[in-house]
Amino acid sequence: MTLKIEYWVDEFGEKLEKIEVDLKPFGYKMAPMTQIKTLIAEDDVIVEKGEPTIVRIKEITLPENTFVGPLNIMHHALGCILDVVECGIPTRVEDEKCISRVLFLPVESGKIEKGDIIGAIKIFYVKTGFIGRVIDIGEPKVEISREKVTGNLVWKDNGNVYRKAVEVKDIIYGRTHVALWEPVVADEDVQLRAGDIVKVKVKDIDIPANTVVVPIGFAMNAYGSLVDVAKIGRPSRMEEDRRITNAIFLPVEDGEIREGDLLGVISVYYVGLKDYRHLLRGERKRFTMVYRDGGVVRRKSMEMDPFGFKRKPVARWDILVADEEMKVKAGKACRVSVKKLKIPRNSLIYPMYIMRNPYGVFVDTVLERLARVEEEKIVSEVVFLPLIDGKIGEGDLIGIVNVYDVEVSTLESLRSWLDELIEAQRLYPYE
Template sequence: MKAAMTYWLDEIGGKIGRSETELKPFGYRMAPVTQWEILISEENIKVEKGKPVILRVKPVDIPENTMVGPLSIMRHALGIVKDVVECGIPGRVEDAKCINRVLFIPVEDGEIKKDDLVGVLKVFYIRTGMLSKLLGLNPPKVELRKHVSEANITWRDNGNIYRERAKIEAFGYTRSHIGVWETLIADEDVSVRKGDVVRIRIREVKLPPSTVVVPLSIMRHACGTVLDVVELGKPRKVEEEKRIKQAVFLAVEDGKIEKGDLIGVINVYYVGLTGVRSIIEDKVPERVRLVYRKGEKIIRKEVTVEPFGYVRSPVARWEALIADETRELRYGEPVVVRVKKIRVPPNTVIYPLQIMRHAYGSVADIFCDHPPWKVEEGGEIRKVVFLPLLDGEVREGELLGVLNFYSVEISPIGKVRQWLNNWIDEMGKTFAEPNWPIW
């Protein structure tokens, strides 16, 4: 399959380059460890709520055969890092990379200061191969590196912004590939306009120690999509318990979110370094209100969500999002773009492949104008939500982004707890090895 790539030849907003690329059916196997890299602002910049900006950060060199993605849970008092920008023309995952800019979406007006911590980058080590040969691939050899950076940690409390200078130790974690789903239920009524980026109060979600979260792709509410979640107060470490009380929501169209609406779902993954404990609490079925579009109508439907978890395969494949129409873009105004149809098999979870793939913006989520399909059922991708950073256009045949497809085995919480206990036993032996943290 062929697609056109667009990129900035010099500075963002300057001259655009276009080239045609051949997309081959490739996938990869992941190493079971993830490295952290710190994203620190290189400039003072005033930001306006809901107006995305490209922010310069201290350059981060990423080795070859890696993928990256921002660590979720808002890390700066004024907003979130949604994506990252590579120096020069976007390369392949097999190539070494340099990250020197991020796509920052403000949730409040204010000023980001030089040396502010704006986010944390996860670096995944992979070995690529043709789809027919993935099962025979061995994961790459990895050594986690510990390094310390100085930066300003920021947070909000009662409307005030606080900054604290701190030494931040970046290391990483081992991945279990075991997770549970947590629903994000609105705890207030909120009216939104297309393009709004708002913090919505949700029913509290308690996250156990040694967990990381990732929003579950596919738009879950007719009005828009959840970009991230928010922990109030001073940011906590991954190894600490957290309580999530707000979600960052991007409105794709005008409408109203009502108390009790399901606005999103997060994947909660269990990770660790040296002190992993099994903390999976029993859960009861939950009544939620689905809100979805059917033709010109908005449907509100009460459903029961059963508590389930899953184990994810370390082997995955990529699917390209290629525009199937030409659309005009306006800065900061999300647009729904039709893409070439992609079939999602049953028991598959989807994540975006980060590093901005189009010169004019980034894919925010998969658009859904029908009842969201269940993971165990699968479905079809026909449209995406694209967030423009500049006025311009998306042309038919252009590459908008890339998705990671992971197979999962879904089970009740009791079985998930058993999987996690087995993984913890294995990790205990690994941590005791004399060559740890080399994997």
């Protein structure tokens, strides 16, 4: 399949050019370790609440055969990272890549200062191949160089903004591919206006040390998308326990959040070489599903027992292509119809970060109907956040998703899987 991709030549918003890309049915095998790099602002930037902003960062070079994703749990007092932006012509996973800018979504107005730590990215090492042959392609090659950087931690507490200079070293962690699902449930009533980002108080979620949080990739609330989660006070390291107290929610239409409403679901991945069996615990959660049925928003009380999944180290890529023509307005989140994408039973998705559309980024996928992970799912729309005014054409590339198989299970099976995976990782030198 051949697609025409538009990109900004130099500065964002100045000059557009097009290239043709021949897309083949590719997949990949993932290495059992991931690297985290810190993102540091290169300029002073004034940001306004709800207005997505391109922020220049200290340039990062990514090795061949890698892709990236943001490290979730908000890292700056003013907002969170939605995506990263390449220098110049879009590259392939197999190419070396240069990251010079990020897309920052402010939840409050204020000033990002040069040297501020505004977030972090995870770097995944992979080996690519044609679908059907991925299992036999061998292990990914990993060449990691660890660097130290100095930046300012910025957080807000009791209305005051604090900055503290710190030295940060790149983190490398082993992947267990085992995760627990946690529903993110509103703990207050909030009125919503389409496109106006809100920070919602949620029922506390305790996140153990040595875990990584990832939103599930499907919009789980009829009114919008869970973008990120946040904690009170100074940002914590992934090696520390954390308590999530707030959610960053992006509405695509007017409405309301009520106490007890489900805003989204996060996957809590266990990483490193620790014994996590005592941490894998949970209790039945109660919440209200807010979903659309025949054009009407409905609410239904639900209960969920604690459970999670083990993901496979092999995955594939699928593309999201616009199925309509639509004018978009800067900063106003909207739903865009895409050509239907079938997600098989026992599969989840993860966005392929590095901005793929010149006018904005897709934040979430929207299913034709809400379905369990064990069921087949159809993606028919995406939640799209434009950075500038523009026009999406039918057939335009909106984004790319990673599609991977999972095995859903109870806590007892998860504990057993962790034992096996941690023992296997001890044989893989990653430090």
